[in-house]
Amino acid sequence: MCGIIGIVGHTEVNQALYDGLTVQQHRGQDAAGIMTCDHTGRFYLRKDNGLVKDVFHTRHMIRLKGSMGIGHIRYPTAGCSNSAESQPFYVNSPFGIALAHNGNLTNTQLLSDQLFKSDRRHLNTGSDSEVLLNVLAHELQTSGKLKPQPEDIFKAVAEVHKRCKGAYAAVAMIAGVGMLAFRDPYGIRPAVIGKRDTSQGTEYVVASESVAIDTLDFDLMRDVQPGECVFIDMEGGFHSQQCAENPVKSPCIFEYVYFARPDSMMDGISVHKSRMRMGTKLAEKIKREFPDHDIDVVIPIPDTSRSAALQLSYDLGVVYREGFIKNRYIGRTFIMPGQQQRKKSVRQKLNAIDLEFRDKNVLLVDDSIVRGTTSQQIVQMARDAGAKKVYLASAAPPVRFPNVYGIDMPSPSEFVAHNRNVKQIAEELGVDWLIYQDLNDLVEAINKKSDVKRFDTSCFDGDYITGDIDETYLYYIDALRNDMSKQTEEEGNVTIELHNDV
Ligand SMILES: O=P(O)(O)OC[C@H]1O[C@H](OP(=O)(O)OP(=O)(O)O)[C@H](O)[C@@H]1O
Numbered sequence: 001m002c003g004i005i006g007i008v009g010h011t012e013v014n015q016a017l018y019d020g021l022t023v024q025q026h027r028g029q030d031a032a033g034i035m036t037c038d039h040t041g042r043f044y045l046r047k048d049n050g051l052v053k054d055v056f057h058t059r060h061m062i063r064l065k066g067s068m069g070i071g072h073i074r075y076p077t078a079g080c081s082n083s084a085e086s087q088p089f090y091v092n093s094p095f096g097i098a099l100a101h102n103g104n105l106t107n108t109q110l111l112s113d114q115l116f117k118s119d120r121r122h123l124n125t126g127s128d129s130e131v132l133l134n135v136l137a138h139e140l141q142t143s144g145k146l147k148p149q150p151e152d153i154f155k156a157v158a159e160v161h162k163r164c165k166g167a168y169a170a171v172a173m174i175a176g177v178g179m180l181a182f183r184d185p186y187g188i189r190p191a192v193i194g195k196r197d198t199s200q201g202t203e204y205v206v207a208s209e210s211v212a213i214d215t216l217d218f219d220l221m222r223d224v225q226p227g228e229c230v231f232i233d234m235e236g237g238f239h240s241q242q243c244a245e246n247p248v249k250s251p252c253i254f255e256y257v258y259f260a261r262p263d264s265m266m267d268g269i270s271v272h273k274s275r276m277r278m279g280t281k282l283a284e285k286i287k288r289e290f291p292d293h294d295i296d297v298v299i300p301i302p303d304t305s306r307s308a309a310l311q312l313s314y315d316l317g318v319v320y321r322e323g324f325i326k327n328r329y330i331g332r333t334f335i336m337p338g339q340q341q342r343k344k345s346v347r348q349k350l351n352a353i354d355l356e357f358r359d360k361n362v363l364l365v366d367d368s369i370v371r372g373t374t375s376q377q378i379v380q381m382a383r384d385a386g387a388k389k390v391y392l393a394s395a396a397p398p399v400r401f402p403n404v405y406g407i408d409m410p411s412p413s414e415f416v417a418h419n420r421n422v423k424q425i426a427e428e429l430g431v432d433w434l435i436y437q438d439l440n441d442l443v444e445a446i447n448k449k450s451d452v453k454r455f456d457t458s459c460f461d462g463d464y465i466t467g468d469i470d471e472t473y474l475y476y477i478d479a480l481r482n483d484m485s486k487q488t489e490e491e492g493n494v495t496i497e498l499h500n501d502v
Pocket residue numbers: 258301302303304305331332333334335366367368369370371372373374375
């Protein structure tokens with residue numbers, strides 16, 4: 001998952017972009033970038049591998065001039081993790097365009113071929129986001145105008161929707177013209193719009209999550225709708241249009257389970273409330289399946305499971321205790337690039353308080369179990385701390401299918417639930433019993449009264465919302481992106497970045 005932000009203001013936007021990326025850091029830890037545009041139409045770029053706080057130093061911030069800009073934090077799902085593939089990406093023709101993308105295209109190969117053979121465009125990386133930018137650029141080029149008007153931009157985005165498959169929530173800047181933001185026709189990845197009135201006029205922000213809008217002191221207006229394009233010109237004029245033929249709001253369910261911050265609103269749904277309801281549903285299932293349970297204490301696996309675990313303990317009538325202390329300087333382990341690093345980081349990140357485990361039957365609660373990296377080690381820690389029995393509950397169903405829309409889990413054989421039933425997974429994780437949320441309950445917990453038609457639930461049930469994912473594609477991304485292939489790829493990777501300010 002990546003995080004995006006774009007701002008059209010009336011004064012310098014560099015600091016606001018930085019702050020907006022920082023509060024979305026949980027969406028990507030591999031690379032960060034900001035590109036700004038000043039009143040002369042000149043772009044300024046800084047991007048590199050690392051966390052936001054490590055990528056931007058004062059010397060970079062000073063050079064990021066202008067009242068319009070976009071930013072990105074990256075968790076790679078295509079290409080490699082080299083800084084050359086960090087974002088925003090830039091093309092000089094037409095106009096000068098920069099783009100930052102959250103999601104993953106599923107027809108990258110075909111598009112790359114078309115871009116080279118028909119559109120006569122050069123791609124310099126293996127990133128699907130560079131492909132998205134070039135498709136947009138080609139479609140904008142066809143207007144033939146010196147300065148594109150809102151209707152030219154909407155027409156270009158409509159063509160992007162026809163050509164690009166998969167997931168994309170993107171912000172883009174056209175030099176000296178303005179900023180646009182658009183989501184794929186299913187709205188798989190999130191994007192929200194905010195505004196604030198200043199003495200110089202209205203300023204606009206688009207971000208992956210509303211937490212950025214809140215913390216930057218903008219007011220949340222609404223989501224960018226699936227298929228819609230929003231365009232804000234350099235003078236602050238706001239334009240929008242639906243550019244897809246059949247948009248169907250179907251966001252990725254994993255955003256609510258794990259990715260998003262609980263204080264964000266996405267597609268009209270409070271992430272925090274949805275996680276609390278996940279706790280309630282899970283408590284109901286535990287009561288049904290284990291009416292005579294002997295749980296002494298409910299312990300969350302920090303951080304993400306907390307909202308669900310707290311509500312679960314309340315509904316179950318069992319005390320809640322923080323039994324694992326999280327090292328606040330270690331990031332999220334699931335989105336780290338390799339298994340070795342993920343494994344090591346769980347131990348560095350979490351440590352048990354023996355007192356909360358000794359001689360107790362503990363119910364550990366996590367939001368999701370994917371590779372089982374976290375649960376395996378946590379269960380052992382609970383036992384080492386003296387727990388009598390260790391039970392485990394997951395607020396989401398078993399992850400059994402690869403994600404192709406922006407979460408880097410391409411390889412079913414890496415999932416602990418692969419070819420195992422719940423009893424076998426429990427054995428593998430070393431727990432006395434294991435319980436998973438049912439998919440129906442998860443959907444009900446998230447969608448209480450929003451206008452979301454359905455969710456992309458593919459990682460749980462293999463039903464890919466775009467309807468065009470077949471075995472051949474799944475085989476292809478597995479071969480390309482399983483942990484082993486990625487490691488080999490990274491070792492031989494020495495791409496040198498063009499257009500970068502070090
Ligand atoms: O089964 P696994 O492959 O280990 O993946 C699942 C775990 O990874 C995530 O935690 P993470 O440490 O990334 O972030 P968090 O601190 O937000 O919970 C998630 O919350 C689970 O705890």
